[in-house]
Amino acid sequence: MRQIILDTETTGLDVSKDHRVVEIGCVEIIERRKTGRTFHSYLNPERATDAGALAVTGLSDEFLADKPKFRDVANEFLAFVDGAELIIHNAAFDIGFLNGELARLNRGETPLDQRCSVLDTLAMAREKYPGQKNSLDALCKRLNVESAHRTLHGALLDANLLLDVYLAMTAGQGEILFAGNESESNQSAALDLGQVAPMQLRLRRADAAETHAHQGRLAAIDKASKGKCVWIALERQSG
Known part of the structure; x- marks a missing residue:
């Protein structure tokens, strides 16, 4: 799955008061691994930045004056994110501002949340850590993500x-391969299965050591997800 971790900085907090995006940052991952592809741009918002926003970002009007306008980078940005799942902290905020920028283009662009699926890590954190602070800073501290x-x-x-933070919160989801099997998995993925005759395929059953390792991995996933491991839940139901 192709996912884009996305964040924006803005001139203020209220898009309805004509506040604008001043910075966009995106990082691409596929199957939970960085691909090395990013999108990043500072933007000239064509208006002044509120003092509160300036204190948070340090992006002064003078610094932004010679930066491209959103319309100058819109096509590149959309090409980068189209079709991906967007992972955003407090997604309604960033999506609202980016949709506002798309609307200002006056070219009938589809809203961002209709072009891409969206996963809100703030909602995820509130469900996982109810009653606790779930800002990005708080999550970095809680999950031992270096942010000094x-x-x-x-x-x-x-x-x-x-x-x-996202990888730490979702640890165990999608990382079920045993250590040391990655190269074997990659080799299998490279096979053209359409050229493999059915009689060439062999069923290999797990031995005792592999079964033990599998059970240990499931137990780790179940502990990390606080009892939400699907495989263990199915075993409990069937047992």
């Missing part, structure tokens, strides 16, 4: 931090 270098908010910086 985050003296100011930055879209690409925060997207990379959110990536680590």
Whole structure:
């Protein structure tokens, strides 16, 4: 699955008061691994930044004055995110601002949340840690994600931090391969199964050691997900 961790910085908190996006940062992952592809741009918002926002981002009007406008990078941005699942902390905020920018293009662009599926890590964190602070800073501290270098908010910086937070919150989901089997898995994935005759396929049953390792892995997943491991739940029902 192709996923994009996305963050924005803005001139203020209220898109209905004509506040604008001043920075977009995106990091691409596929199957929970960084691909090395990113999208990052500072933007000239064509208006002044509120003092509160300036204190958070450090992006002054003077710094942004010679940066591209959203319309200058819109096509590149949309090409980068189209069809991916967007992972955003407090998604309604960023999606609202980006949809506002798309609407200002006056070219009938489809809203971002209709072009992509969206996963809100704030909603995920509130469900996982009810009654606790679930800001990005709080989650970094709780999940031991190093964030001491985050003296100011930055879209690409925060997207990379959110990536680590997301992977920590979802540890065990999608990482069920045993250690040492990655190369074997990659080799299997490279096979053209359409050219393999059915009689060439052999059924190999797990031995006792592999079964024991499998059960240990499921137990770890169940502990990390606080009893939400699907395989163990099915075993309990069948047992």
